[in-house]
Amino acid sequence: MSQVRINNDEVDIVIGAVQADLTPFLEDWRPFISPFHLIIVQDPDLKGEVKIPGGFNADVYSKSKIDGTVGSSAAALFSGYSCRYFGYLMSRKEYVISIDDDCTPAKDTKGHLVDAIAQHITNLQTPATPFFFNTLYDPFCKGADFVRGYPFSMREGVPCGLSCGLWLNLADYDAPTQALKPDLTNNRYVDAVLTVPVKTFMPVSGINIAFNRELLGPVLFSSFKLEKEGKIRYETMEDIWNGMCVKVIGDHLGIGMKTGLPYVWRKERGSAVESLKKEWQGVNLMEQVLPFFQSLCFSKEATTAEDCVKELAAAVKEHLGQTEPTFARAAEAMLEWLKIWNKNNSAS
């Protein structure tokens, strides 16, 4: 239905650098991201200085800057893929977009390069419709609308807080799936955006996402680290956990979440078979996590994202933390993040 206007000053693009040379990555994305302010956060475990080509408006944060801002004990929260969360902390904009540094722009079915930035902002600036499913997908996309039978009282929708994009070529499969089917790539370009319905959970991937920082800033942090978490997506659950937190809090606050477009093209990194050899906690933990989130209720007093994170941390500690130290640490990390968030946001 509607079209949006993008104000470049309202957007930060956060890149977590887990590889040292960002030149190929940034050159691929230049046509779409050069008009925006970039926040580049270097994985604290990465030695040396990250390489960035000229012509970008970028602030770069390395280990010393992270330590200086949050203290060296808290800096451990920002290792590996989690370095991006330090970028979320540094942003002062309404919209934050983050894309993994092994992705390049995808092509649509007509062969045109996809402007993932514009699509994410469109997703966030148009309402979400979590309370009833529209079979014609996002009714606020150009050329779409609400289908016959959609209640008129629900057509205004609610604010959209999170936009989850997808991946062509190497899709975001887990290590067992990719190891079993090494040739399985994703070639299907599904030309749709849709709101994930209320009370429906999904695995949010951090590879290609955007969010409204003013609505959900305090929630977008991954407190959850597997004991042997590695530097490849197969070996992490941090974004999956955070997605569950965002969804349950968004549902409570009446903030929607969209999935679908934009696609990025994802190149291979890491070996699924090697990842399988490690002892991996992810599979079993996920089985405990879902029933916990499905049964979670917030109090009426929880009216902000921050209130909800506090209640969520307490519930994680009580219901999950007793049996499994990974969860207990997650609860502590959530509260620590809130402190850092508030200190940093009040200081600015």
Add this chain to the structure above:
Amino acid sequence: MSQVRINNDEVDIVIGAVQADLTPFLEDWRPFISPFHLIIVQDPDLKGEVKIPGGFNADVYSKSKIDGTVGSSAAALFSGYSCRYFGYLMSRKEYVISIDDDCTPAKDTKGHLVDAIAQHITNLQTPATPFFFNTLYDPFCKGADFVRGYPFSMREGVPCGLSCGLWLNLADYDAPTQALKPDLTNNRYVDAVLTVPVKTFMPVSGINIAFNRELLGPVLFSSFKLEKEGKIRYETMEDIWNGMCVKVIGDHLGIGMKTGLPYVWRKERGSAVESLKKEWQGVNLMEQVLPFFQSLCFSKEATTAEDCVKELAAAVKEHLGQTEPTFARAAEAMLEWLKIWNKNNSAS
């Protein structure tokens, strides 16, 4: 992931004839439907004999046959678009597919004609995944799988009971939307099938659907008729209502529902502006219907589709029927349908 094999003897294609000459419609569909048994039901209000070209394995049911089977008083249940439900009653197959007679085969993005029959059967024969959302859409489609983070314990899925296809060209908008935007057509081919999550409701359209008769046969009946229901889709709610019934019962019984592919090409019929001139109950009634279905709970004793229809009819009578005679009539019609269904199915 998986591929299905279609057994032609397990499928009935039901066509509700609301126009007298089915020749163009059947010729358009011949390559896809000629291997199957057709059940053609003539709208009882339609005078004369419906015209059907040679070369089809078809049983045709006109008013006199409907009267002879269910009695002339019950025959009123099967007027207009509802004539298809008489075809559902006559079927003895596992899968029933029904497409409105103003639709022709659509073309996909590569310009190939879409075999809607094969796609519907694939949707029904592969599991549905209503308890967690897969961001890569139906994991049982060719070339797809479960995304990282999808709980392994949920990957078997549940049986799929209903497959809802979509429409290109004239999408299924309501009269106000189409009247406001007369040029709005649907040109977006979304190459996806997805399971509608549990407890999520959607407007099911009867234009292009398929279902598993053995799982849901007693539910697939539209008891709900607007007082001034017409012969064009704008003026009906029968399928929307029935879709809510199917979804709430499927959720209770652990039977899934898919939406998306296959598309059909829908030609114009009727004037949205003319439809708007009629007094139309649909908008207001829908606002009452959704909260009712959202709060509905079945007893543990309701373990079959038939049990659920009985409980649903009682709840409709009690909670909706007091204020609005349309609902009271719907409750009665549901029970009447059950009687007809049981009599007809036990007789055969």
